Amino acid sequence: MWGVALTVHTDYLRFNTESRQEIVRITDKVKTIVERSRVQDGTVLVSAMHITAGVFVNDWESGLIKDFEVWLEKLAPAGLPYKHHQTGEDNADAHLKRTIMGHQVIVPITAGRLDLGPWEQLFYAEFDGQREKRVVVKVMGV
Amino acid sequence: MWGVALTVHTDYLRFNTESRQEIVRITDKVKTIVERSRVQDGTVLVSAMHITAGVFVNDWESGLIKDFEVWLEKLAPAGLPYKHHQTGEDNADAHLKRTIMGHQVIVPITAGRLDLGPWEQLFYAEFDGQREKRVVVKVMGV
Amino acid sequence: MWGVALTVHTDYLRFNTESRQEIVRITDKVKTIVERSRVQDGTVLVSAMHITAGVFVNDWESGLIKDFEVWLEKLAPAGLPYKHHQTGEDNADAHLKRTIMGHQVIVPITAGRLDLGPWEQLFYAEFDGQREKRVVVKVMGV
Numbered sequence: 001m002w003g004v005a006l007t008v009h010t011d012y013l014r015f016n017t018e019s020r021q022e023i024v025r026i027t028d029k030v031k032t033i034v035e036r037s038r039v040q041d042g043t044v045l046v047s048a049m050h051i052t053a054g055v056f057v058n059d060w061e062s063g064l065i066k067d068f069e070v071w072l073e074k075l076a077p078a079g080l081p082y083k084h085h086q087t088g089e090d091n092a093d094a095h096l097k098r099t100i101m102g103h104q105v106i107v108p109i110t111a112g113r114l115d116l117g118p119w120e121q122l123f124y125a126e127f128d129g130q131r132e133k134r135v136v137v138k139v140m141g142v
Numbered sequence: 143m144w145g146v147a148l149t150v151h152t153d154y155l156r157f158n159t160e161s162r163q164e165i166v167r168i169t170d171k172v173k174t175i176v177e178r179s180r181v182q183d184g185t186v187l188v189s190a191m192h193i194t195a196g197v198f199v200n201d202w203e204s205g206l207i208k209d210f211e212v213w214l215e216k217l218a219p220a221g222l223p224y225k226h227h228q229t230g231e232d233n234a235d236a237h238l239k240r241t242i243m244g245h246q247v248i249v250p251i252t253a254g255r256l257d258l259g260p261w262e263q264l265f266y267a268e269f270d271g272q273r274e275k276r277v278v279v280k281v282m283g284v
Numbered sequence: 285m286w287g288v289a290l291t292v293h294t295d296y297l298r299f300n301t302e303s304r305q306e307i308v309r310i311t312d313k314v315k316t317i318v319e320r321s322r323v324q325d326g327t328v329l330v331s332a333m334h335i336t337a338g339v340f341v342n343d344w345e346s347g348l349i350k351d352f353e354v355w356l357e358k359l360a361p362a363g364l365p366y367k368h369h370q371t372g373e374d375n376a377d378a379h380l381k382r383t384i385m386g387h388q389v390i391v392p393i394t395a396g397r398l399d400l401g402p403w404e405q406l407f408y409a410e411f412d413g414q415r416e417k418r419v420v421v422k423v424m425g426v
Contacts, residue, residue: 147289147290148289148290183292183294184292184422184424185329185422185424198383199335199387200335200379200383201335201368201379203368203371204367205366205367205368205369205370205371206366206367206368206376206379208367209366209367209368209376209379209380210379210380210383213360213380217359242383242384243383244383244386247387247388248329248331248388248390249331250294250329250331250420250422252294252420252422257294257333257420257422258333259332259333259334259335259418260334261334261335262333262334262335282424283290283292283424284290284292
């Protein structure tokens with residue numbers, strides 16, 4: 001589309017996970033916000049607002065999600081003598097894990113729909129939960 | 143630029159790599175799409191639509207590309223007893239490798255050109271190829 | 285906001301770090317550019333233009349920043365016999381480290397301000413400094 005005026009639409013998702021670490025599928029919630037925006041062609045930014053959580057795109061398969069958790073524990077283990085813990089915190093590993101997974105994604109919107117490949121699903125990755133956290137969702141387009 | 147109407151232009155790149163794992167330079171293909179969009183000032187999203195492939199920006203130097211491959215095999219080895227493989231798949235490592243590399247980039251467009259630094263090049267990273275895959279390219283700007 | 289014309293505003297940050305490796309907080313510099321753009325609702329792309337530097341969002345806590353440095357050295361050590369070094373370079377690890385940290389972020393702008401969570405701060409991550417480098421900052425919105 002050429003020469004059409006811009007729509008910007010903002011919303012927030014809220015999470016308060018039962019476990020400290022949890023991976024939550026959010027594709028449908030993002031889809032609902034995009035539909036509400038009426039944007040037909042553009043992008044939607046989905047970005048964790050907390051520094052121990054991430055947002056990523058991958059496969060909705062429980063085995064793979066478990067593989068991600070095991071892998072992250074290997075690359076960024078909990079319980080090491082992190083300097084960050086001298087402040088009274090105990091979650092340095094959560095900051096590292098979210099860095100590997102990424103804290104935001106941009107999803108293209110085409111013909112009013114999330115322009116995702118056949119297996120792409122959006123996930124919220126909590127690494128230090130059990131308290132309220134937010135994800136900002138910003139739709140931009142025409 | 144202030145107060146100009148928005149252009150959104152979408153295209154797709156297709157890949158069917160000969161090897162299972164392959165890193166393909168795509169700077170020129172993205173440049174061509176940006177030129178076709180006539181956008182002078184804005185951004186272009188370049189995003190893998192498959193969950194075992196990535197898109198990243200780095201150096202176009204064959205030794206470094208080999209270093210990336212060796213490094214990814216160390217951080218996310220193939221052939222481990224991943225839970226994902228209980229579904230019949232054998233590519234869990236590809237999901238992990240693409241996560242490290244990232245699955246999308248946004249390139250700024252300034253004065254009608256990709257606003258890249260002197261050594262920045264765009265790459266498609268295939269980790270489970272030998273079949274058709276797509277990358278969505280979405281240009282937005284004025 | 286619906287149906288308003290687009291503003292695109294571009295600026296560049298310059299860095300020349302004293303140490304080879306350095307993590308520099310840039311939240312305020314990005315905020316200043318966003319204010320100058322007069323955009324009230326949109327996004328700002330903050331993207332390293334050099335392939336041995338990154339941009340990321342995390343906590344402004346010196347212990348954690350040190351943890352990041354130690355962790356990156358473990359995941360992507362300097363001094364290995366990287367193939368990239370056969371070209372005369374000695375910085376392959378810097379390319380890998382920046383890949384883990386990410387080379388760009390998109391920050392949402394809402395009501396004229398960076399729409400960040402309580403602890404989110406923007407950082408420039410230099411892994412091969414002591415020479416001039418740039419970060420492109422592209423504001424888009426209404």
